Amino acid sequence: MVIIVAKSLNHGEQSRSAIRTEIGTRIKTTAITTTKILSFIFAGILFFSSIENANMTTHAQLSSYITNNSTFPNNGSDTDKAPGFLDAYWTNYLSSASSTSNNNNSVKKEVGPGDGASTLAVVLVNRGRSDITGVTGYLTLPSIGFKPIPGKNNGTSQSVASAYSIVKAGGTFVLYFDMNVLKQAKVGGYSTSLSLKYTKINQIGQLITTNTLPFRLTGKVILDAVSENSELTPSTQNQLKILIQNIGSANAAGAVVTITGITSGNSVTSSNTQSTSSSTSNTNSGNTNTSTTNSPSSSSSPSPSSSSNPAVNIGATAFHIGTIPVNGSAEINPIVYPTASSGETVQNLNLQISYGDAYGNQQTSNVPVGLVILPNPPQSVVNATANNGNALIVPAGKIQDIDFTVANSDNKKPITNVVISLVSQSNSMKILGDSRWTSQSILPQSKLNLSTKVFASSDLIGKPALFTLTVDYVSAGQSKTDSLNIGTYVSGDIKIRVYDVAVNFIGGTPNIIGNLLNEGNTVGLFTTVELVKSNSGKRFIPITPPAQYLGDLSVDSPLPFSMPLNIDNRTLSTIQPGIYPITLKITYSDDLKISHVLLVNSSVDFEPKHAQSSNGAGGSGGGLSGFGIFVIAAIAAVIVFLFVRRRRSKSKRTKLQSSKDVDPFLDDVSPTPAEKDLSRDLKKR
Incomplete structure (x- = not known):
């Protein structure tokens, strides 16, 4: 048991010793780590402090240099360049x-x-x-x-x-x-x-x-398009003269104008497009180039028309113009044909102008040009003239040929399916010949010559008359009818005949006598007759007498004339007997007071013996006639003288009744010696 406790005590001692050893090892490791960290922190503080000082020094140097020179210093490999x-x-x-x-x-x-x-x-x-x-x-x-x-x-x-x-x-x-x-x-x-x-x-x-x-x-290109002849005639080709004008401040180069169509004037809408107005020129392509830049501008783009085109472009649709200088212009000449139904309307000729700007970009501008279509011309392209443009005069009482011309005055278009009719507006004027003509076509600026026969009665003499010429034809696909009036004047006919021309001695003086007869139907006015020199070599008298005025020459009524010949007896005795040609000049005027001259060749039979016998036997009678006239005049004068004298004597006797001298006045009326001689001569004859 003791042994077990001892073992337990030894094991606990060993554990505490191991713990102390582990703690010591960890303390040493922590100390080393802390030392290293502090070393790094201190080193970092020193590093950043040195960098800040260096930056402050560098910034101060740069700021001072920039302030003095306004530019970066000569940058080396360790400095940055400026933008x-x-x-x-x-x-x-x-x-x-x-x-x-x-x-x-x-x-x-x-x-x-x-x-x-x-x-x-x-x-x-x-x-x-x-x-x-x-x-x-x-x-x-x-x-x-x-x-x-x-x-x-x-x-x-x-x-x-x-x-x-x-x-x-x-x-x-x-x-x-x-x-x-x-x-x-x-x-x-x-x-x-x-x-x-x-x-x-x-x-x-x-x-x-x-x-x-x-x-x-750079300047700015501004385009404008103007038509110098904006009024177009329908149903014909109209060549336009359109000026593309550069009213900006920069040249426009490489311009091309394209006709995109023709639309009604109320079918164009405005829209803003990113384009520039451009201008063009067909000359001066070598002018100094200036830059052009884009600008937002207003352009017009045509909207489709729901109706048929009232006008079409029948010429070129694209025109390469090139460069146009500032304030310059270029001309294009499109050909536009308006239809007949487009009269009295307004149209837009839509132009698209493309060009390169100063930055090399392709720009496009849409420019409309306004056009006015004139009304369809009311005047006819058909003209009629008679008698080659002179006054048409028809003599009354005769069948007269008249000529007239129908002309197409249009410069470009023919007229086809032509039907012409002529009608007289007077019952006294009748058309005896053709009155209706047809022709397949009449070319531009060409004529059709026509003729017919007419008759005017005498009751129209001195009066105007009228013919109506109706022309039906087709022009530019449209049927038309034109009525034209042809006026005429009906004149009378004066036809003069000379007859019974002879030489007659009146009062011992030879006279050319004869008669004029008007076989026409109107009076000849202011008639004169004159003997002119004959073209024949055989002359009757050396000196012609003056003209003799006869007055009006009525219809179917002879008018005698007698022209004394101013020649003496000696000259008369030298004229050989025979037939001599003479020429009479007759002058008269018609109803319009237009003078006419008629030369009539005739002849006279001159017989001197007949003239001498007339001077002898007949001449005695002629002398007696002349003397008788003288005697009659003398007797009349004496009678008047006696009558006046007797009246005066009566007046004197009345006043002198108390006078003793009355008897001498009464005895004084006895014939004078001259009166006695005149009385004796009358008794002898």
Whole structure:
């Protein structure tokens, strides 16, 4: 039992000894570990303290250098490079959406002088080995033509933009600078300065760098299309002259104009598309190129018309124009054919203009050109003329041929299935010949000559008459009927015959006598007759007498004439007997007071013996007749003288009744010696 207790005591002692040994081992291990940890902590404190001091020294040096030089120092292998400039362009991306390192694909646009608020995108690259953040840019604007927008600047002439995201090493980012582009700005290149402030990741302090920033004001292409002949004639080809004008501030290059269709004026709707107005030119393709950028513009896109096309383009549909300079223009000449039903309507010729902008992007602009379709012309293309354009005069009482012409005055289209009819509007004027004609076609600017026979009665003399010409035809696919009036004047017929022409001696003077007879149906006015020199070699008298006026020459009523020949007896005695040709010139006027001349060849039989006998036997009688006339006149004068004298004597006797001298006055009425001689001569005869 004692042995057992002793063994138990020995075993307990051994256990306590093992525990003490284990505790001691663990204490030593903990002490060593603690010592190592403290050593590491102390070493870490010393390490970070040295780094902080070094960073503070480096930051102080960099800040001092940047302040003095505004640029990074000459970077060695242990320093990072500042962000670098890549590109600058105008965009429609607003800076209010915040600049970002990922938005490098914003849409480029064209900006010109006077565009106002615009955004310039500046693309930069982080060339350092560390990520950067909190990038803020300060862009100094040119002094002329550009102005910062309030709220987007730092109170100076600078425009401010920021990028708030982290820019990885080697990554790119975009700063968007808002500014006002004034009218004073000039299209072209500019160079200004850009200051950047940014911070590196896991580093304390802000870095500043300044770069030279080149950018350009591209100008803006603005297109307008104007038609110089916007009024079109229906049912005919109309060649248009359309000017594509560049009224912008930048050249447009490589333009192509395509006609997409013609629509009714009320079937065009406006829509906003991302395109630019473009302009084109067929000349000056070698002009200096300027940049153009995209801009949101309003364009028109045609909506389909539910009805048939009122007009079609029958010419070319595409026109390659090329480059047009600022304020220049280019001409295209489409050919449009409006249908007959399109009269008095408005149409749109839809143009699609495609071109390459300053950034190499293909742009498209839809421009409508307004057209006005004129009313269908009411005037006829058929014209009628008679007597080759002269006045048509029809003599009464005769069957007269009349000629007239039907012409197609259209310059381009023929008329077909032509039916022509002629009707007289007077019962006293009748058509005796053809009054209806047909023709398959009459070509443009050609004529159809027609003729017929008519008769006018005498009661129309001096009056106008009217024919109605009706033409039925087909022109441009449409049936038409035209009525034209042909006026005529009915004149009388004057037909003069000369007869009983002879030589007669009156009072010893030879006279050419004869008669005129009007065998027509109207009076000849202001008739004169005259002896003119004959073309024959055998002349009757050397000197022709003056013309003799006869007055009106009535119908079927002879009018005698007698023309004294002014020749003396000596000349008369030299004329040999025989038949002599003579020419009579008869002048008269018709109902229209138009003068007419008629030459009549005749002859006279001259017999001198007959003339002498007339002067002898007959001449004695002729002398007696002349003397008798003289005697009769003398007797009449004496009778008048005596009658007047007797009346005076009676008056004197009345006054001198108381006078004794009355008897001498009464005895004084005895015949005078001359009266006695005249009385004796009368008794002898």
